[in-house]
Amino acid sequence: MSAEPENPSPAELAARERDEQDRKAREAAEQAQLPYKWTQTIRDVDLTAPIPANIKGRDMEVVLTKTKIRVAIKGQEAIIEGDFPHPVVGDESSWTLETTPTPPGKEVNIHLDKVNKMEWWPHVVTTAPKIDVSKITPENSSLGDLDGETRAMVEKMMYDQRQKETGGMTSDEQKKMDLLKKFQADHPEMDFSNAKMG
Structure with a gap:
């Protein structure tokens, strides 16, 4: 049972909204400081990092294992290096070097295929600032990628x-209520006035 009131006051809602905006701003500022940008779906993680236009693939040092990553221009400090929070499928993970039109230059693109396709990553490497994975809303389009049973569970x-956020009933609570109503309809002779749902 949650300690929060069923119907928060407008002041409480406003305070929650401010806290959430502050958290998002802090998270965005931390992520902006990273020398790379990253995105994820429930299945994979993609990174991009800008590099000078004169760099060629042979100038890059890229190591991708099941549990670690190192991306650097040979002889320079790593752009990203460290342990993944969760393992990746090494054979399905890859990197490419691409030219970017604006600004003119190049970027290294890294694709990581997650082993566990039911888990959001809080960061790419364990030494980087975390994002709040509980706030991730999966895109509806990617739900179609999941098998039937998994998709039903995620939905x-x-x-x-x-329902929790709006103070409504979860699907399990709704099922119990529907069963109780059906039982009440089937047994009108019984008194349900003091019945409690637990």
Whole structure:
């Protein structure tokens, strides 16, 4: 049972909204300081990092293992180096060097295929600042990538989360209520006035 009130006051809602905006701003500032940008889906992680236009693939030092990453221009400090928070599929992970039109230059692109396709990453390497994975809302389009049973479970979790946020009933609570109503309809002779849902 949650300690939060069922119907928060407008002041409480405003305070929560301010806290959430502050958290997002802090998180965005931390992520902006990284020498790379990264995105993820439930299945994979993609990184990009700008590098000088004169750099060629042979000038790069890229090491991708199941648990570690190192990306550097040979002889220079690493752009990213460290342990992954969760393992990747080494054979399915890759990197490319591409030319960028604006600003003119190049970037290294790294694709990491997650071993566990049901887990959000808080960061790419364990030494980097974390993001709040509980605030990630998966895109509906990517739900189609999941198998039927997994997709149903994710949709149920998303529904229950939305219901909790609005003070409504989760799908399990709704099922109990529907069963109780059906039982009441089937047994009108019974008194349910003091019945409590637990």
